[in-house]
Amino acid sequence: MSDSKDKGPDTRAIVRDGLWDNNVVLGQMLGMCPVMAVTSSATNGLGMGLATMVVLIVSNAMIASIRNWVSDTVRIPVFIALIAGLVTLVDICLNAWLHELYKVLGIYIALIVVNCAVLGRAEAFASRNTVAASALDGTAMGLGFTLALVVMGGIREILGAGTLFANAHILLGAHFAFLEMRVLPEAASTLFMILPPGGFLTLGLLIAARRRIQDGLEARAAASASTSAVLAN
Secondary structure, eight states: OHHHHOOOHHHHHHIIIIIITTTTTTSOOOOOHHHOOOOOOOHHHHHHHHHHHHHHHHHHHHHHHHHHGGGGTHHHHHHHHHHHHHHHHHHHHHHHHHHHHHHHTHHHHHGGGGGGHHHHHHTTGEEEEEGHHHHHHHHHHHHHHHHHHHHHHHHHHHHSSSSSSHHHHHHHHHHGGGEEEEOOOOOGOOGGGSHHHHHHHHHHHHHHHHHHHHHHHHHHHHHHHHHHHHHHH
């Protein structure tokens, strides 16, 4: 086997890819079911994001460690079985230690199994890279997913209820109580934002904002490259 297959990609590129360039929600637009369903509050988004990140990290690392022993003809069923097992463990752990969060997230925990981002990273990255690089990729993708859910949930919660990270001490544990705050008076809240239409509106605006920022960064990079070429000549 060639050494190029075992050589991990650049660390900065992996982190940037997961957090920004190929952000699961805002870039690839994957996992839309939990994104729309659980982001009525930042607390729910944080819980769902962290659960998904755990699955991404562990599944990526495990798949990278067995990639040389799994035949190409059966790799997809093997990946799915492994991911399903991990999701079952996460589901059981949440039910045991974070039962209130488990009740809020409900079936969407089990649906991590069919989240295209998880299987996609297993096939596109973990099956071709080292364990360390794959674990980092899972961490970056999971963080990007979590940040998107928290930002989206935070916007909807602030505008819809006037609070931020409400009930964090109940859903995530007493040590998360410091996150809870009231941002707007209750009278200033807009119920529309925590209803499904508010979720679609918030997601659309976030995707548009990311694309606008990305276009600006690319234009600046192109201008900088052009200036450097002129100076070099």
